[in-house]
Amino acid sequence: MQNRRPECKFPDFVNFEFGSIGKSASTRANPNTAQYFYFWLAAGATTLELGNIVAAVTDDGHATFGTVVELSTVMDIENFLSDYISHDFGDPNVSPPSDLAEIMIAKVNVIRATHDRIRPIGRGSVYFATPEGVAWGLGMSDYVEEGRGIPIGVMENGDGSLVPIFLDDEFLIGPEGSHMNMSGISGLATKTSLVEFLLKSILEKMIKTDKRKVAAVFFNVKGKDLLYLDKPNPQYESNDPYTNKCRQMYDVLGIEMTPFENVRVFAPYDRNSDGHTKSFRRDGKVEHFIWDLNEIVEDIPYLFDRDSWDESVDAVYVDIKDQIERQPIRSYDQLIAWINEERRVVSQGHVTHWRGHEKEDFYKCAKNLDALSGLYDGLICTGGVDQVDVPLEDLYNGSIFVVDIQSLNDRGQAMVFSKILKRVYKALIEDNKDGHRDFDSVVFFIDELNKFAPEDPLTSAPIKQSVVEICARGRSIGVSLFGVEQFMSQIEPQVVDNSSTLIYGRTGPAELMTKNYSWLDVDMRNRLTTVPKGTFLLKHAKFTQPVFCKFPFPTCVPGDQYEEDLEAIKERDQISAFAFRRDLDE
């Protein structure tokens, strides 16, 4: 038999050294099309797996690149009956003198071809694509050469090569496209870690290339997830094989293994402990914020559910707002005092209405406002505490603000998120006349996005419209939303559709049955149920096919793994308390 290597016009794109891994064929039952082709695997091709990127070299010397989306085996058995008979009528221990031919067939979704014709391939020798071939096939070469590549991970091809995968910054943080949405089940340390890694990647690339000025605002909505971005990851003290592989990934992707710099953490004020915040981070690095009445007067209705704040209550509140403006009422304490006075007047027997409203509606509204300081303790100035805002004017190129809102309920979290989002939005659309603003793009990250932009129209979500608005128009002004949730199907479709980058981590089978995943080939979809930690499926606006990628441990410590030095905190608290008493004495 004659062995012949095909002539290829693009030898750098094809791993000829590894050898041919199969040959494409088009059968009556499975014809090749312009979108996909089939090939059978060579006898020794044992390293190919789903998600690998291969190149079929045809006789004309051109190469067609594609992603392996389906693998199946075929044995030379017409039906189960014949195999049953072949085992001496059902004895599985029988080993016939000849082994049945068994082959593996791969279905490959075409990514790109070196010729410019849209037509199926017939015969072709199939090889692994080289990293250069993958980059060209996915269309990364162009924007990477122009300095627009943001590393997001590596694709491990079947030939063992680690292929760096880059996103186009113009499609990640604008202006051509923007936003990233990521879904996957919790507990695998993939979603938050990947965002941390991606942020590191963005900031480092942008600062290095001096191309864009990017700042980031991250919202910590649960536990200690994002509180220690400035602390190095102790994982990298280890030398186990996977950690070494992570180091290799950083090397391949050209990212330095240093934790974040310029991180500031903010959390609501804790009135019970002076100098403290409502944050799990207790080392004194967290700054507090608290808002005055005037700052939140427009947001108060959104802090209550529909049962507590119906249309009648809302009508009462319009008149209360009017009084706040006219009198003026400057603080929450003053508001409560004024309401108490009004309540006393209304309680008189001959009074049937309060400014035209039913007395009951006024009482209901007053009760809500009374409860506000308790429900949102630390968010509203009371008892003479002065307003301290999140200093968004201090954001600058490369800086990261972490706003710790885990202590707030869903409505409180939504209010903080919405307020900060709007302020940054406003800062970005206003002309930078005084030259003070040192950023032109801001990356927002929020977990559990389903709480803020749910798909279900019946679920109350006061800031849903704001999020949709940001997703629709944010790209042009430099706002990029990185949203994360467990189930993409529970997110408002406009948010997902407007995200140029979609990332899928491990996902349950029930979620995979929803329409968000219907575009994926069945095998790829099923693989999502078992993807290991640190692996994800990436769909980017510039890619014609999704890619399975891996990413390394982030350079910062995962919040849930960081233990603070409790003795040092205790000592610091004692000093702080002593200083407070001494001040009083003086």
Place this chain on the structure above:
Amino acid sequence: MDEEGRSQVIAQIEESRGHLHRIHRLLADLKGRNSPAESIEEDLFRVREGYHNFRLDAFDQPASEVNFNRDPVPHSLNLRFFSRTLQRTQLVGHFLVKGQEVPVHYSITGAIVLQRVDRRFKVWGTPALRYNVLLPFRYVENQGLLDSIRNDSLIHLVDSEADRDEYTQMRISAVRRSHEITRQLRGELHAQWREKEGRDLTQVMVADGMIEDLPNGELTDNFIATSRTVYVPWQNSELVESQLTIPAYRRGAVMKVTDTTEKGPNTKYTWFTRMRGKSQAGPEFGLLRTTIIADSEQDALERANAFSSCLVQERLPVTYPADNWDKLIFPHKLCNDFLESMIPTQTTVKSYFARM
């Protein structure tokens, strides 16, 4: 695309179809017509293989006491090589010469040897495949037309040598010529095998088909042939009748095969082995005939038992639902699959000539 452009594209496509295109051009040059037949010629015209030249002599009783499945005879043989041929002759057109219709055939002939290593197969040597165009040369008035295709590297021009001016006889003659080419290819491949592998007598070649007509000098002790056809027109074919009662996994009487022509005697030995139980099946079910050469009748008996033991094991895996699956051993099916995978299908050839 205009008419001229379309014609050019069609011409390019046709050119790429290689030998089919050459035959089409030859037919056109002969002022003939495409007339592809529905079925292949081998199904219509059975070639006489020459069994009528051989006589059977039984010198042994059936070994009905030995169940080769349950009690295989100890041996050191390894059925390692398997060979099979392929032959497909298709009528694709005809031309008219002085009122005589002359058929033109396209035939594919091939032979292959597969080698089994650790229960898996690979091709031994190079499969022999030949694509032929057959027509009786004497009807071609312009012999220059034949010269133009004679040295073609893609297709072999073959004279089908019709004896009579009769259309049907010409078709039979074409099948016969194809058969000769097939036998020739098989002979060449076997000669190569004998040269390289045949010396180790424990490594056995199992050929599919008739070897009775081959000189014993061209055969070795590790070369056996199997035949799935129970009835063939031996001179005393009545001997075969008694073989139909052979029980499962037993062999019948070993018979001496003698060539009664002037080429004889070329003595060989043949016997039937029942490969499977025949309940709810006809008497020919699972009957496989094996032919070997041997130094003596005793030698033939001993080796018949050893080969029967080997062959009964080859009943698995089954080749169901292939034709004659009860007798078709898996390696021979694989040989056929390999050859079939290398050639255009019957439908492709028929469709090509039907639409031109």
